[in-house]
Amino acid sequence: MVARDRDLVEAAQRGDQAAFVDLVRSTGDRLFALGYRILRDVDRTEDALQDALVIAWRDLRGLRDPDRFDAWINRVVTNVCISHATRERRRTVNLRVLPVDGPIAPDDLLMIGERDQLERGFRRLTPDERAILVLHHYAGYTLAEIADALGAPAGTVRSRLHHAHRAMRAALDAEARASTTGERTA
């Protein structure tokens, strides 16, 4: 953490709202990107991030080491996103694939069908599994770091990551089989 951010954290811990807003400006893009990967929806990510940041403000004085702010705020955002995803999952009876917000890279090794299957497979995961997958593959967390962030035993994180991988692999393989069948039919 750069000295400026540490100063901002300490000022915010003393109740300086402007300092906290500055912190939000400097970390917001990263947190939004993280939250979006878990929730897969811009509007819901905005809602979750707003909730998480107000909670972070409320509890900031409990952060003993300002240098750990980044890990701490990641943890808050991740847990709030899991809560939002859990509520959404309960409301959603039928699984459906929502359109992906944001740009789709044009290159690309991933075909449209693969993307659809990944999206579909991802939405079948539990919120915890989604978060674990995102923290591992997007944020680059180790299993130990994920366990710390989620407050779960490392063994649990490992097994959930394994399950998530298996589910995502199954989704991709289903797409591959469908493509092969389509080619044969054609």
Added chain:
Amino acid sequence: MTDDRELSLILDRWLSDGPTEMPDRVIDVVAIGISRQRQRPAWRLDWRHLSMNSLAKAGVAIAAVVLVAVVGYNLLPGSTRFGGPAPSQAPTQPPPSATPTATPSAAASATAVFPTWYTPNPDDGGAGILTAGSHTTSSFLPPLTYAVPAGWVNHSDGTYVGLFPDTPANQAEFARSGEIADSIVMGQIDSPYFVCKGLENYRGTAAEMAAAAAANEILMVSDVADVTVGGLTGKRFDVRIDPDWDGNCPGDPPGSNYADGRTRVFFLDAPGRGVIVIFVGSLHATDHEAFVAPATQIVESFDFTL
């Protein structure tokens, strides 16, 4: 078949797609939100953002369920109670030998000695292995004096107080899962946010919280008894999660599964400080019977400085 390396590359690439810029309106909303939200004093923060042992988690889970009930979330029809005698009033027998010992301080916590099988969280501030006798918390507020027999460990003294016996059962559980099987956890719940969203500003008395627990259809609760601990009055009962209930409160720790857990709950009214909650709990029902009596005796030795 997609191999592991290929799958990792695909996931890395897929997850890298998508928006990476926070809309400015989020900042506006947050600025308004924090202007209306007071910051909590550090010592009143909830436990979820700390590294917790199993009992703290179990306590949180049960607290979440209890408080869900307070605002009328009825997730299952029908109400059940489990058998067994109601918790009695605090017995009059004295706590274990109260040989005074050095009072742990914050500095002492930094050099605390723990059982070799246990890995403490340096942020938790526990005093480590306790000598038999009387001890006083160094960080938790309100200050607490308590008496333990030999063989107990104070693993947390900060936002919550945690105690566990150095037993083979705890050692085995810690080796297996990294958690503690049997322990005492105490904290304050006056505005917990670890419960479901929407309950954050709930405040209740010990009696109201106990009544809500008893009425909660997803808990199995013994009769609620009056109790006095350390000069504070409140309620005491035994509770477990209804084995037929398979839900969890959003925000409970991932992987939570407390179906086999048994907890003796104390809700104590602390004037001006909300409700102090004490959980005497076991992850496994088979351990609880032997654990709850000596642990309750320790709780009954609690003396708060208000």
